[in-house]
Amino acid sequence: MELAPFQSRTVEVASEVLKASGSRRFLVADEVGLGKTVIARTIAQRLQTGRRRLNVMYLCPSLEIAGQNRPKFVSLTGIDPEQYDPGGDRLALVPGWLPEEGNGFRVFTFTPETSLPGWKPGPRTGRKAERELIRSALDRFPALLSAVKRLDRERAAGGRRLLADRGDLNGFTAAGIERAMRDVFDCPSESIEKAAMKWLDREDVDIVEFVGRFRSVLALAALRLRTVKPDLVVLDEFHRYADLIIPKTETSNVPLKQERARIHRLLVEALLGGDERPAVLLLSATPYRLRRLGGDEIHEVDHYRSLIDLAGFLADDDSRRAAVEDAMREYHRALQTTGTRDAIRASVLAAKERLEALLRPLMARTERALVHKEDLFDRENPQVSVETQDLVVFKHFAEAAGSEFAGWAPAMWTSIPYPAQTMQGYKVWKSLKTARPAPIEAGSGKGSLAHPQLRHLAQLVGDPGHLSLPWQPPTVAWWRLEGPWSSRRPLPGKTLLFSRWRGAPTAISALLSINLFGGLRKPKEKAPVPLLRPGGSETGALVGLFMPWPNLPLAIEPQKSSGTTLTSVRADARRQLEAYLLAKRIRVDGTEKRPTWIVAAGIEREINGTTYQGVSRLAAKATRGAKAKNWSDLPKINRVSPAEVAALSEHLLSSPGSILARCLVRHGVPQHRPRDRQRTFAFSWESLRPYLGHRVFADLIQSSSKKKRYPDALADAMLKGGFEAVLDEQMCLLSRLGDAEGLEIVEQLSAGLLDRPGLVQFRRGKANHRVPVQAVTPFASGEQSRGGKKGGRRLRSDTLRRAFNSPFWPHMLCTTSIGQEGLDFHLWCSRIVHWDLPGDPVDFEQREGRIARYGSLAVRRSLAREHGAPSLAATRGASPFGELISLARRIDSDRTGLERWWLPAEGRPTSVSFDWRFSHRAARRDRMLEDLLYYRLALGQPDPEAFVAMLRRVGADETGGRELAIDLSAISRVSAASG
Structure with missing residues (x-):
């Protein structure tokens, strides 16, 4: 980058x-x-x-x-x-x-x-490996060890002792550990063993406190x-x-x-x-x-x-701290100055310049407000209304929760839909479980949702057809997209939702996922068997669909132009393939109609027997145990019929494996060694195939295709949905805007695919269910597991973050403040939903900063409008999206570099918050947004309100107040020096 x-x-x-x-x-x-x-x-x-x-x-x-x-x-x-x-x-x-x-x-x-x-208050016994090191370190102090063992046995009382096993102290020195012990136990000169034993005899300590203390010894010695x-x-x-x-x-x-x-x-x-x-x-x-x-x-x-x-x-200097405090007070006094506008401005400028001179050697801060005076978001504030069914759900919840939680009931109900079914883990759940079931329950997958915000959210993120999309459309389509991805059908895109209550993400994910799957499964009903599973005589064709052929995919470079139709793309691909085959001295005549994957394998073997051996080895591993033909026995083919050419060109244009093969070449991912091809095929076969085999995808894809077999309909969808353009864009994001190189791009692609859904608890009637969540999922909250008879390993939040930053599932991520700071969610999302308003303007900025970032989807869409057409006319074989990035970078940069990659010229991201009729929420939100403007302008000011009041006294509005505000940006120091 x-x-x-x-x-x-x-x-x-x-x-x-x-x-x-x-x-x-x-x-x-x-x-x-x-x-x-x-x-x-x-x-x-x-x-x-x-x-x-x-x-x-x-x-x-x-x-x-x-x-x-x-x-x-x-x-x-x-x-x-x-x-x-x-x-x-x-x-x-x-x-x-x-x-x-x-x-x-x-x-x-x-x-x-x-x-x-x-560092954190209270006892901390650490990990077992740390305690094993403590046990080994005590070997040098037999009397102390004996005392510690006795206390450990007494604490365990027949159970597992804390210091039962020894570890390897490799890397430490005895002198280093003893020095750290002397510092920790405050024993500069006398016997450290006696001092530690004396400490251990105190009534206010125990073995747990000793372990925590000795963990500090090892950490200190290590540092x-x-x-x-x-x-x-x-x-x-x-x-x-x-x-x-x-x-x-x-x-x-x-x-x-x-x-x-x-x-x-x-x-x-x-x-x-x-x-x-x-x-x-x-x-x-x-x-x-x-x-x-x-x-x-x-x-x-x-x-x-x-x-x-x-x-x-930062200064490590008390005098500098005192000087900053004095300068802060002077600046505060300057803000209170009365008199003429010029006198006020002069006083404020002098005070702020003194403060800047003290702070600039210690810190730097760049803000978008330096170059962008408008709001960073388009703000939507839909009004929601409470309906009768909503009040029925609330009345039942308030009665079931009892008097202990009566004061909390309105706030919990407004944020957590269907609380009597979704609030597992809360203290109130004990009361809810024993109460009669609610007269209105979710779970059928039918009817209107009984929650004001949830009804609007369901419209916002799309119907089950939208949530069933296996991938988002590309920012720059190579041709006119069709089917579920058609531009005639408005696509909602991805959504990042923030709530304050930790129960809201799991509840929302479960409820929208139930609708996606058409209701809860019946008790003991097995999950539907995924598609694209190997087995039987069709295994060879399936492997061929996902095989990144080493030569044939490169015979075709798809036609690219925003107005091009798929009919034109297909015809051009066939012409390119015929020319390629003739150049390789493969005749085109006859009337044979052999299976396409056998034709592809035979031609690959004819073109290069060495690379084909690698292909056959990969296929052998994939087809092991299936009733499939042995790829190593397939003959060479040097003569194909026109019908076979037509089928082969369609296969090379639309099969996931061939698409991947072209993208690998565009992005310089090495495929020379057998290990390289093995890792690539592993992504295609072990990650992409299971992902695309979801039944939910099949229902959507087959309903929009004339092909009866799902593999054929899927290949058709690859073209209709611009999968090659999507893959090219994602690989560019990982490499040109990220840090991935070579095969690392493939590894990160694999990490962006959720192969199995998480599970969220949901109650209906007296029965507990586990709802699979994958299109809409909670982040780092609720019960989410993968595989295994007992729930398996937890679906790690890092896996969800990577998946959300891909064009694949999930299309909606629901989180609390745990996803509010420091994490990126911007690559494929340009809409944020404030399910609950944040606590203050700082939280508002942190939330929205998750998607208003470098190279965000909104920024790329803006660049695409400016450079999309010429990027599609890129050199044959080059990455179109990589060309778009290159075109954007060749344009002369602005002074700061913020405008092009952080601030979309047009098409800002969207921020959604809900207005409840007859509530104070709208007024509170407006106040918070105004405070956010002041916060950005007056960050670090001793009194933001006084600063804004001063601006009004001198006749400067908020957008012109930058001159009088504290400016610590590094880039402005260049301007000041040159001026």
Whole structure:
């Protein structure tokens, strides 16, 4: 990914600070969606120059964010992320299991909650592997070991002991562990064993507290090792764990709490300080809303004090912190200035320039408001009305919930549809289970939904036919699409939904999925058998459908023009194939009508026997156990009939395997080695085939095709739905706008396909059901499992994120605040639904920032309108969507680089929130959006309201207030210097 000018300038400014002497700390506070992680990766490259190795330690608040962003840092090593060995995932485990090293980089990725023992309050016994290391470390202290064993036995009382097994202390040193023990147990000189035993004799500690304390010992010892100690620490979304850098003052006199606070400081000093302190790069779009571990804000009222505290940490200088605080107060006073407009402006400008001078060496922030004065979204606010059936559901729920939950009933009912059927896991569920069933229940798959918002949402995301689409249409169609993808049929596209209640995503997913499948299955009814399963005499034809033939697919380069019909595309493909066969000295005559896959196999064998041997080996593995012909026995073919040519050209144009083969060539994915072809065929046969075999797809595809057999109808749909254009676009997103190269593109394609549905609990009457959810699915909430008699492994949120960022299922993702910060959902989604309004403007921006990002669907649609036609006229064999990207990049960039790739020239994404008749929701939303405008303009101001009031006094509206607002962008410093 090429850096935009604003990103390049941010990299330069930050690198200068992090390379220099001094605190070597910097904050990149760019607005949501502006590529802070890419900036961080480039900064790491700058810092590594001239060094043998750079240890990069990346910390973020959740495994979901880690899973998304780790590959961006792993790409520094030059190692395939799918093959990369990340090493131990806890600090204590790292010395014995170091991450793989490459290109002078070693990358560690952690979440502080799991990897910094003692940081989160309360006992934490860690993983078994950590406790095994503790057991081994105690061997040097027999008396302490004996005491620990006794306490462990007493706690276990015949059960599993915490310290039963030994581990391998490889990578640690005895001296390093002892030094860490002395620091943790506060024993500078006397016998550390006696000091630890004395501590263990206290009444306020137990074996669990000891294990937590010794986990801190191992983490501290690990951080002090040269192989582990970071050279660059990247703290991503750090505002969610800000007490890592701004520890809470422990005011309690309780010794245990005082000790935990001291150990916290020890770990932070080892991580961020020391004689050879690392460079520290902070990333956060909302760094002025710093939160403690429990979610409480560090400064709940005066948010600007968080900025002052942050400046103190970045400068590592109390005097600089005091200067920033003084400048903040001066700026606040300037906002209150009275007098003439010129006097007010002069006072504000002087105060803001002083504050900028203090903050710019510490941080940089780029905002879209620098170049874009309008709202980033088209806002839809449909009005919903309560109907009689809705009130029946509410009345039953309120009565069943009882007096204990009476105050919560309206809020829960408005957000969670059919609560008596969907609120598993809530405390109120105990009452709901014992109550009589609701007089109106969902689950039949028929009739109107009894929830105001859900009725409108069902219209918004489309009928079952829309949700049954196996893939979204391409941004640039190569020809006139037909069938379910026809432009004459409005397609709703993908939807990202945010709610505040965790029960809403599972309820919405279940209810819309029930409608998709036409109602709940009967008790003990088996799921319908998927299609495209191998077996019987048709297995050879099925394998041929998904086989990426090495030569024949390249005989055809589909015709491309927005107005071209499929009839024209098919005729042109046949002409190209006939010319190719003649060039290969394969005669076209006769009247034979052999199976198309046998004809393709025979010609491939005639063209190149060596590559055909690889094909036959792949086919042999796929057809093992089936009653199918042996591919290695198929004869060469050097003569075909016109009828066979017609069937073969249709096969090469429309079969998934042949489409994939052409796309691999366009994107330079190697296919020279047998291993390369094996991995590609594995994607086609083991991932794409099962996905396309869903019965729901079959109902839709066969209803719009004259072909009776599903494989034939599917091939027909490949053309009608522009599957080759879709695949080309997705491969471009993974490579040219992402970091994937070569076979990694194929691996990421495979990761974007959900082969099996998740399961969500749903109650109807007295019976519990599990609803399969795949087209509409909850994200990181509710019960979602895959395979296995007991539910199998959980459907990981990272898998869902990858799938949603593909053109395939799910078409709708429902989430809570867990998907609100740090995650990307923008590649194929341009609509966000606020099922419940967020708590404040910051949350509003975080939600909408999930899809208003670099190269988003809305941006690509805008580029397609400008460059779509010339991109389709690209050089034969090139990637049309890659050509579109190249055309867009060849246009002279704007000053910042924001306009082209972050701000669509036309066709903004859509933001939907619901207006309930006779409610205050519309007024609250409007106030919040106004606050959001002020938030963007006045971010970091000591008093946003005073800032806006000042703008009005001087006659400047909000769009012109940028001159008087604090501007910390790196790109503006270039303009100032040149001016």
